[in-house]
Amino acid sequence: MNTVEQLTTVEMMEAETAKLKQIACDACAETWEDRVKTQTPHCKFGEEGICCKNCSMGPCRITSKAPRGICGADAHAIAARNYLRTIAAGTSAHSDHAREILHVLLSTSRDGNYQVRDEVKLVRLATEWGIATEGRDIYDIAHEVAETGLEEFGKSHGTLRFLKRAIPERQKVWADLGIEPRAIDREIATSLHMTHMGNTADADALIIQGLRTALSNGWGGSMLGTEITDILFGTPQVWTTEGNLGVLEADMVNVVVHGHDPAFSEMVVTATEIKELVDYAKSKGAKGINVVGLCCTANEVAMRHGVRMAGNFLQQENVILTGAVEMMCVDVQCIFPALAQLSECFHTKFVTSSPIARIPGSIYVEFKPETAFDQAKDLVKMAVENYDKRDRVKMYIPPTKQTATVGYPCEQIVKHLDGVTNSHVEELGSYRPAVDAIKSGVLRGAVGIVGCNNPRVRPDYSHFEILKELLANDILVVATGCAAQLATKAGLLSMEAKWQCGAGLRRVCDLVGIPPILHMGACVDISRILLLVNGIARDWGVDTTALPIVGCAPEWMSEKAVSIANYVVSSGIDVYLGIEPQIKGSSQMMELVTDGTRKLTGAGYIINTDPHMLVKSILDGIETKRAALGI
Numbered sequence: 001m002n003t004v005e006q007l008t009t010v011e012m013m014e015a016e017t018a019k020l021k022q023i024a025c026d027a028c029a030e031t032w033e034d035r036v037k038t039q040t041p042h043c044k045f046g047e048e049g050i051c052c053k054n055c056s057m058g059p060c061r062i063t064s065k066a067p068r069g070i071c072g073a074d075a076h077a078i079a080a081r082n083y084l085r086t087i088a089a090g091t092s093a094h095s096d097h098a099r100e101i102l103h104v105l106l107s108t109s110r111d112g113n114y115q116v117r118d119e120v121k122l123v124r125l126a127t128e129w130g131i132a133t134e135g136r137d138i139y140d141i142a143h144e145v146a147e148t149g150l151e152e153f154g155k156s157h158g159t160l161r162f163l164k165r166a167i168p169e170r171q172k173v174w175a176d177l178g179i180e181p182r183a184i185d186r187e188i189a190t191s192l193h194m195t196h197m198g199n200t201a202d203a204d205a206l207i208i209q210g211l212r213t214a215l216s217n218g219w220g221g222s223m224l225g226t227e228i229t230d231i232l233f234g235t236p237q238v239w240t241t242e243g244n245l246g247v248l249e250a251d252m253v254n255v256v257v258h259g260h261d262p263a264f265s266e267m268v269v270t271a272t273e274i275k276e277l278v279d280y281a282k283s284k285g286a287k288g289i290n291v292v293g294l295c296c297t298a299n300e301v302a303m304r305h306g307v308r309m310a311g312n313f314l315q316q317e318n319v320i321l322t323g324a325v326e327m328m329c330v331d332v333q334c335i336f337p338a339l340a341q342l343s344e345c346f347h348t349k350f351v352t353s354s355p356i357a358r359i360p361g362s363i364y365v366e367f368k369p370e371t372a373f374d375q376a377k378d379l380v381k382m383a384v385e386n387y388d389k390r391d392r393v394k395m396y397i398p399p400t401k402q403t404a405t406v407g408y409p410c411e412q413i414v415k416h417l418d419g420v421t422n423s424h425v426e427e428l429g430s431y432r433p434a435v436d437a438i439k440s441g442v443l444r445g446a447v448g449i450v451g452c453n454n455p456r457v458r459p460d461y462s463h464f465e466i467l468k469e470l471l472a473n474d475i476l477v478v479a480t481g482c483a484a485q486l487a488t489k490a491g492l493l494s495m496e497a498k499w500q501c502g503a504g505l506r507r508v509c510d511l512v513g514i515p516p517i518l519h520m521g522a523c524v525d526i527s528r529i530l531l532l533v534n535g536i537a538r539d540w541g542v543d544t545t546a547l548p549i550v551g552c553a554p555e556w557m558s559e560k561a562v563s564i565a566n567y568v569v570s571s572g573i574d575v576y577l578g579i580e581p582q583i584k585g586s587s588q589m590m591e592l593v594t595d596g597t598r599k600l601t602g603a604g605y606i607i608n609t610d611p612h613m614l615v616k617s618i619l620d621g622i623e624t625k626r627a628a629l630g631i
């Protein structure tokens with residue numbers, strides 16, 4: 001039985017971090033904890049979103065004595081413009097990631113570096129897009145799908161193809177509001193144009209464009225990223241794996257993959273399995289090569305290969321501080337530039353691979369689809385050759401790790417539900433058993449826990465407290481990103497975590513054979529959650545706003561997270577935030593993101609920095625929705 005005592009608590013995680021912090025001090029190395037101190041207190045104008053530097057007459061800062069910038073923009077205009085720019089940046093990150101993946105699909109061939117691993121999904125998508133499949137070579141289809149996907153970024157007319165995947169009620173809301181996104185790049189460009197000096201100063205209009213731009217991420221860039229990644233590398237399967245720093249091995253060559261774009265990490269993982277390189281590692285005195293993941297790359301490779309996960313966002317420096325990492329290979333997003341300097345205090349080789357994330361002090365190897373496998377092999381060889389440089393006196397690998405069951409895309413959830421379809425549920429391939437469990441009250445509802453960790457609150461603590469409370473109250477949880485990594489570290493992704501659950505959720509876990517927290521992937525895979533919620537709404541026969549299902553980002557930090565929160569709200573799902581958005585200097589903006597969007601899309605933010613209060617409001621919100629449904 002997995003009792004509370006068998007979980008890895010945040011206090012235990014902090015104790016290990018403290019030991020590693022001592023190693024950093026001994027090596028005169030700086031970490032994020034030091035930089036938080038030097039950056040505190042933060043700039044109040046930045047925190048409240050009321051500093052504008054959109055032209056060189058400024059920067060202008062709003063105070064009671066100076067209520068308008070030089071051009072006359074007030075706090076509401078400035079906060080709203082900054083907020084829209086944040087959404088545009090977040091949308092660009094996920095979407096550009098998808099664009100890269102589409103180019104990889106375009107490069108596929110039978111004898112090339114990349115092949116199509118999920119042909120069924122490819123044909124399904126081609127059919128959805130009206131692309132001929134009958135009698136055609138699978139690679140011809142793949143290339144046409146890639147070209148069609150790439151058109152979604154810059155097409156001159158129409159709206160995004162994936163919008164049609166939403167339930168009709170949602171599509172109508174978007175059409176009535178005029179927020180159906182056109183081309184992805186167009187929404188990003190329009191956002192930047194609207195916020196250029198001398199354009200929109202109306203917070204309402206800026207929020208509306210924010211919703212539209214965010215939709216071009218959720219139902220555009222992110223969904224493309226997820227679909228095409230599945231086609232290329234396989235739709236995730238259920239794996240049992242492990243997580244936390246204890247997955248590093250003292251007597252093996254440790255290679256860490258970190259970032260988001262799996263095109264790079266997939267090749268590195270494959271290269272670490274080559275016999276020739278494993279033998280080479282053995283010839284250097286190691287027992288083999290141990291590849292582990294970090295942040296969202298960890299989620300990607302865990303779901304497709306069972307690769308073990310070293311930790312989440314704020315653990316990236318700890319990984320290097322173990323002194324046991326021969327190489328850290330990064331691609332894009334959420335990578336601390338500090339890693340380059342920190343690696344120099346140890347023997348770790350820090351390798352950047354993308355023109356999108358260039359970091360001074362790193363070894364830069366620009367990764368290209370045509371040469372990907374050879375490049376990955378060269379890097380792994382370099383890591384092996386670094387093994388004997390490890391200073392074992394400095395080395396400390398915290399022993400803590402937990403078992404995790406990962407890999408629940410919608411396809412796996414439906415498959416598991418099919419396995420328990422009751423006799424009164426005729427149709428297979430639906431979410432009806434989940435709908436029935438919620439209707440009957442066996443499950444009270446479901447929550448998507450997503451996002452990063454953040455030193456603005458006690459890192460990982462909010463996730464941990466909220467997750468435990470939700471499970472105890474019979475709420476099924478789906479998780480992505482660094483939130484899923486915290487659940488992994490804590491032991492909450494294990495099958496045994498059912499012992500943390502109320503009786504109803506435990507029964508469902510036993511019956512369906514699932515853990516109470518379903519790992520759905522990386523932050524780009526929140527598009528899977530959109531499809532899941534829409535599927536449940538369709539099977540229930542109600543709009544998404546009516547469902548006792550909400551999203552929660554207790555410790556979010558990135559611009560991507562703001563874009564995600566807005567596409568989730570646009571999709572009719574309430575979002576509970578544990579970190580305040582940087583708009584507090586505008587009362588109008590605070591009203592718009594909480595109640596204003598609710599009048600438009602049926603959903604909005606609920607913000608509380610106290611995790612116990614936040615989880616209470618989630619439970620209250622779910623019960624209110626249940627009451628409105630009469631269940």
Ligand code: SF4
Pocket residue numbers: 052053054055056057058059060069070071072073078197198
């Ligand atoms: Fe100041 Fe207006 Fe220029 Fe912003 S756009 S910096 S508020 S003058």
Ligand code: MSK
Pocket residue numbers: 260295296313333334450451452453480481482483522523524557558560561
């Ligand atoms: S990696 S965006 S810290 S989830 Fe996706 Fe984690 Fe947040 Fe990055």
